[in-house]
Amino acid sequence: IDILSQVAQVDVNTGLSAAELVKIIPDYDALMIRSGTQVTKEIIEAGNLLKIIGRAGVGVDNVDVPAATRKGIVVVNSPEGNTIAAAEHAIAMMLSMSRHIPEANASVKSGKWERNRFIGVEVYKKTLGIVGLGKIGSHLAAAAKAMGMKLLAYDPFISTERAEQLGCRLVELELLMRESDYITLHIPKTPETLHLINAEVLSKMKPTARIINCARGGIIDEVALAEAIKSGQIAGAAIDVYEHEPLEADSPLRSVGQNIVLTPHLGASTAEAQVNVAIDVAEQIRDVLLGLPARSAVNIPGIYPDSIEKLKPYLQLAETLGNLVSQLAGGRVDY
Template sequence: MTKPKVLISDKMDPNAARIFEERGCDVDVITGQTPEELKAIIGQYDGLAIRSSTTVTPEILDAATNLKVIGRAGIGVDNVDIPYASSKGVVVMNTPFGNSITTAEHAIAMIFALARQIPEADASTQAGEWAKSRFMGVEVTGKTLGLIGAGNIGSIVASRALGLKMKVIAYDPFLTQERAVEQGIEKVDLDGLLSRADFISLHTPLTDQTRNILSAENLAKTKEGVRIVNCARGGLIDEAALKEGLESGHIAGAALDVFAKEPAKENPLFGTKNFICTPHLGASTDEAQVNVALQVAEQLSDYLVNGGVTNALNMPSLSAEEAPKLRPYMELAENLGSLVGQLAHGNLPKISIEVEGAAAQLNQKPITAAVLAGLMKRFSDTVNMVNAPYLARERGMEVREIRNEREGVYHTLVRVTVATSQGDRSVAGTLFGSTAPRLVEIFGVGIEADLQGDMLYIVNEDAPGFIGRIGSLLGENGINIGTFHLGRRETGGEAVLLLSVDQPIPQDVIDAACKLQGVKTVNALVF
């Protein structure tokens, strides 16, 4: 049997090559190639191990006639064209947890640097000033650390901060109360965190929901003299508003390892008093570089030799026999999870996934993983059907699977139910013609709809004239309606409108819709 052949095209710990060889792969280490040089040789390899230097373009993938898997040693995969890789049948993996401790420690180091003004004091002392009176610091002991995001890295920061005798509060929609108690963290809402925290450290991915989570408005809500650390993602903080807060003195200090635009060779924050920055060093330790290199070697070799899939960004854990039957169910499941995640805000400690009828005859694990991936994709830029169950366990989410072999109104059905502060909320869907996913129920209201693209969800009083009002509002703003789906509990009671539109809906249009007569709830959805 021919051994799989792997190319390591970026500088990586030499132990990675050893792992490939020990696990039955032939490996070549050829770094620093131009795109043309890589194109010339990539066709002979089954696996490609990269870091950030190699860019895997469609041209490279077209030349990679034998390539089966790409492994990125690290989290970010901006240098891989994942949709095109998927179309070519190439699995793309990353190592999302190899840098966790290193990044957490960098955040703690930034907290100390802010508390004791270490960079400024160092520069002053080396300039021969000996200005002791200028650098009056603060103790971290007894201070309140507010974490925006308490997942893998955030929880490590929390444990280190508790060891420093800090009080830790956290805002994280997926942190359950039980998990918070277990970690010694107080779970709070965002406004509560902003008003109480002496230090704020961000540990959330950059998504549409978290972009500028520390906006000018939210920065104004922070405690006088707050110190802010961001070692997560650029774009989480309004940098212009942060500069204003530092200059006014409302914000006592800020330390950034990441910026909205990188490499940040120029930035308005540079030179601002009480501002510290580093060039995206969160993962830059010897240990982290070793960890991600070893992990990517283990994952690629497991896939090439044994067919095992770990941390794949474009492939669920499926056997070749299951895939054709399960694929439409997974699309349905991910859409249902996404719908719940976009509508059921706040803490979601419990979720149940029920399969009924024909769906109960299938492997439920991929369906469950697809629901969780859809549910959490608003809050994580690395979530997929492989790591979604892990992320749910990490946040203390209780996941229940229910299999009901009886056939109800529909030949096959998938139902997703989440526990919220307002009670259980449930959505359900089926397959039309065994292949076309379709929503059939939302929060107790029967409604049939395709979930795709940009959509608008409205709950309103069932009364004449409403459809005309919402149609006129959208038309006046140049928004074309694709499909209209209606449902109601009873005549004259609560009605649900779910419509698809041809473009994203601006916030001012959503605000205007909220003011229409009879409207109770308006949500913009994206699938």
């Protein structure tokens, strides 16, 4: 708020419904949100003064980015602010699942002493498959390598050279699923990744394998995952994000038993990460309101508002050409 107050009057309105936000948004030049607010096309269309929407976090799947782009509104996020927090949570989930820490903790607190019940497994010398070698996946790779794990990775946008720099062997998804002892997901939720991990993919995993999702809900088919664990097709899972949040009372994941660890979307929930992403996005909003570029725009360059209209046709041309080249070019991108 102190940063934003340098250039604007700041109103803090939390817990608004979509209808309430549509009603008040015409008065605002900027909107700053976290993951709990859905910025729909209707809200964006009503925001006639909006110059920027800032998402304090990494994912922008709660913002209708195409609608914002059509209206010339910059959408920014904080791609690095919670990198460490998310990677560390994925590791914590992997270790908690491997050593039955949640169940053991509950057992001792209930007055029991069941050492023989909680025989775990080590991650040392196990194969970790990383789906998505972005900032979070890359940091996790470094930590897992230090723990003595062997690393496989699947990422269609990463070059072989970059993967090798991180100590990963780049493979196709099917091979990764088949050879990994642990699989961790670090990809966005898109139409292409929705239910990427489905019953067919899960059937390719080892019966001793475990899967971790601290990325986005919906990447895993939750019904198929629950069935795979119950049937012994895979050994377990650790899930932090869900297709519908909060997790529904009748979710099949709740009835799996002790072979699954569930947390309430805590990937970025550290004191440090919450401060980092808030400061990062507040600074970008301040800069755009001053007519300066945003450093982490996800849809259009952070440029002067009066230049956006002139550039719109060229942005569409560039996007079309990029799609064309990506389909015609063979192999991975080298850089």
